Amino acid sequence: MVLFYLFVTLFVLVSVAPLLWVFKMSIVTKTELFASPPTLWPHQTTGSHWHTIFANRDFLLALRNSVIIAGITTIVCLFFGSIAAYAIARLRFRFKSTVLTFILAVAFFPQVAIIAPLFKQFSDIGLINTYWAAIIADTVFALPLTVWLLVAFFKELPKDLEEAARVDGATTLQAFRKVIVPLAAPGVFTAAILTFIQAWGDYLFALTFLFTASTQPVTVVIPNFAGIHTIDYGAQAAAAVVVTVPLVILVLIFQRRIVSGLTAGAVKG
Amino acid sequence: MTTAAKPRRRGGGWLKEEFGNPERRTAYLMVLPVFVIVLAVAFYPVADAIWLSLHGGTPTVTGSFVGVQNYVNMFQNSDFQSGFVNTIIFTVASVTIELVVGMAIALAINRSFRGRGLVRAAVLIPWAFPTVISATMWRLMFQDQVGVISYVAHALGLVSHPILSDQTLLMIACVIVDAWKTTPFMALLLLAGLQTIPGEVYEAARVDGANAIQRFIRITLPLLKPTMLVALLFRILDAYRVFDLFWVLGGQQLESLSTFVYQSVRVSQLQFPEGNAAAVFIFVSALLIALFFIRVLGMQTSTEE
Numbered sequence: 001m002v003l004f005y006l007f008v009t010l011f012v013l014v015s016v017a018p019l020l021w022v023f024k025m026s027i028v029t030k031t032e033l034f035a036s037p038p039t040l041w042p043h044q045t046t047g048s049h050w051h052t053i054f055a056n057r058d059f060l061l062a063l064r065n066s067v068i069i070a071g072i073t074t075i076v077c078l079f080f081g082s083i084a085a086y087a088i089a090r091l092r093f094r095f096k097s098t099v100l101t102f103i104l105a106v107a108f109f110p111q112v113a114i115i116a117p118l119f120k121q122f123s124d125i126g127l128i129n130t131y132w133a134a135i136i137a138d139t140v141f142a143l144p145l146t147v148w149l150l151v152a153f154f155k156e157l158p159k160d161l162e163e164a165a166r167v168d169g170a171t172t173l174q175a176f177r178k179v180i181v182p183l184a185a186p187g188v189f190t191a192a193i194l195t196f197i198q199a200w201g202d203y204l205f206a207l208t209f210l211f212t213a214s215t216q217p218v219t220v221v222i223p224n225f226a227g228i229h230t231i232d233y234g235a236q237a238a239a240a241v242v243v244t245v246p247l248v249i250l251v252l253i254f255q256r257r258i259v260s261g262l263t264a265g266a267v268k269g
Numbered sequence: 270m271t272t273a274a275k276p277r278r279r280g281g282g283w284l285k286e287e288f289g290n291p292e293r294r295t296a297y298l299m300v301l302p303v304f305v306i307v308l309a310v311a312f313y314p315v316a317d318a319i320w321l322s323l324h325g326g327t328p329t330v331t332g333s334f335v336g337v338q339n340y341v342n343m344f345q346n347s348d349f350q351s352g353f354v355n356t357i358i359f360t361v362a363s364v365t366i367e368l369v370v371g372m373a374i375a376l377a378i379n380r381s382f383r384g385r386g387l388v389r390a391a392v393l394i395p396w397a398f399p400t401v402i403s404a405t406m407w408r409l410m411f412q413d414q415v416g417v418i419s420y421v422a423h424a425l426g427l428v429s430h431p432i433l434s435d436q437t438l439l440m441i442a443c444v445i446v447d448a449w450k451t452t453p454f455m456a457l458l459l460l461a462g463l464q465t466i467p468g469e470v471y472e473a474a475r476v477d478g479a480n481a482i483q484r485f486i487r488i489t490l491p492l493l494k495p496t497m498l499v500a501l502l503f504r505i506l507d508a509y510r511v512f513d514l515f516w517v518l519g520g521q522q523l524e525s526l527s528t529f530v531y532q533s534v535r536v537s538q539l540q541f542p543e544g545n546a547a548a549v550f551i552f553v554s555a556l557l558i559a560l561f562f563i564r565v566l567g568m569q570t571s572t573e574e
Contacts, residue, residue: 087299112527113552116534117317140310201399255390263461
């Protein structure tokens with residue numbers, strides 16, 4: 001039993017250690033940052049790295065860009081995804097499995113395989129360097145997950161309520177909007193979190209389609225977060241913490257739902 | 270099948286039936302936007318990449334038709350070769366570690382104990398990190414002067430030169446970071462699969478005198494197969510597409526298939542056609558991996574009701 005708890009503790013510790021260590025790096029002075037041997041517990045702390053990043057206009061812009069790109073991607077995905085998922089889960093039509101297969105197949109696409117053609121198309125219609133270039137690409141790659149989750153959630157809802165609404169004269173769309181959407185709110189919310197986390201993590205599309213500080217998200221900005229000649233390790237550590245802590249909080253609050261959402265597909269698989 | 274098979278009447282009869290029915294018309298309208306988006310932004314660009322890969326030219330000007338010449342050049346390109354080999358090594362190493370360690374963890378925490386919720390939550394933390402951010406964080410720890418791992422590895426005599434400037438060490442670092450990020454997630458999926466196996470099955474086996482190893486091989490593995498196949502397929506395809514980790518943690522020093530494509534189609538215009546050939550190569554090989562899982566290993570796709 002002791003061995004078991006030791007194993008579990010070690011596992012948890014390894015999972016969170018890098019975050020704690022990088023947080024430590026972000027609050028110690030430059031001297032201690034470069035100290036050899038490194039100190040396990042911070043001695044001389046400073047807020048200067050945190051001050052650096054929050055005084056940095058480009059970093060704040062990047063944070064804002066990330067929120068906008070991931071936020072709009074999530075909304076677009078949920079809007080179109082929930083409508084399609086409802087039809088797949090509830091309505092009868094030909095080509096249903098074909099449509100679903102087409103959507104889910106995108107989860108297996110190597111993103112890098114389409115960046116050159118997409119770049120060409122996006123430049124032709126003037127989307128390069130706009131949020132939409134990243135949002136459109138992110139949306140397509142988040143849709144498989146969103147649709148998959150929502151189909152699973154919609155299938156679990158009782159059919160009687162919709163049928164009652166239909167008997168009362170509601171159309172399919174009205175039944176969907178007035179009965180299903182409110183009932184499915186927890187499922188939709190879970191799908192929203194997972195879609196948001198995926199879009200928040202995108203690097204390749206943003207790196208390929210966005211070149212200016214006014215549109216680049218944090219994932220592109222942080223790896224290059226630097227002074228002119230050297231990388232400011234303390235500031236980079238602080239920036240990494242800023243970007244991950246909101247996700248960690250989100251995950252801790254909604255862990256039950258996230259776990260059930262993530263495992264639903266694999267276990268039913 | 271999802272829809273009941275209808276006997277086909279005169280040619281186009283089912284068309285009238287499908288679109289004459291208001292419920293079905295609504296259904297088509299509801300799936301249409303997603304279908305169009307996916308077709309236009311994923312499938313069409315792939316077709317375009319295939320077309321581009323058969324032509325010469327630069328990102329701005331498409332040259333003349335050259336047949337499979339770009340593919341021939343691609344296979345002879347040493348950057349492509351090392352990218353391909355690195356991708357295979359990375360995929361095999363990281364997925365194997367993740368499966369074995371993930372299984373051990375899943376088996377260990379497949380019982381109720383105090384603080385189980387806490388463990389599940391902690392497990393999700395590495396998974397939620399954007400890959401480039403974890404790559405950035407780990408790069409700080411592998412850094413020669415400030416890095417804690419670098420310090421420890423030197424102190425233990427494991428490495429003799431800076432980790433971030435050695436191809437082999439960089440590869441090991443990438444596998445470590447990938448395993449850190451994904452093993453917990455793998456454990457979570459396997460755990461969910463384990464929990465669907467009814468306890469009575471194990472009871473019966475125990476009564477029949479099966480020991481722990483026999484129970485694992487005869488009961489757990491076969492019953493866990495569907496979950497394992499799904500998890501493996503997703504992990505293999507993810508590792509096979511690796512870009513962020515190599516690009517950021519490797520500081521653009523370590524080539525993968527994806528970094529080769531990215532460099533070729535974006536940075537070096539001279540290799541643009543070869544980059545497109547490599548893009549098609551990744552796509553087709555990923556497709557073959559997926560088909561292998563579905564056809565040969567008999568993975569169930571739950572597109573059916």
